[in-house]
Amino acid sequence: MDMSSLKNPLPKRKKGNRLLMSFAKQISEAGFDKEPSVLKLVLAICHDNNYKIRMDGALFFKDYL
Secondary structure, eight states: OOOOSTTTTHHHHHHHHHHHHHHHHHHHHHHHHHHHHHHHHHHHHHTOOHHHHHHHHHHHHHHOO
């Protein structure tokens, strides 16, 4: 969770995002109901300042949906 923080440099944030996205794909919707903080983190990625990070969020939802 700390790797995708705004305080970290871009390469570390992208790696953290990939870890979070793979975790979110594994737990699916039942996991989102049990652990809503994962979905909040994914949505935070979609609202990031950097367009490369936002693109990761959009690609996640493209694959997920």
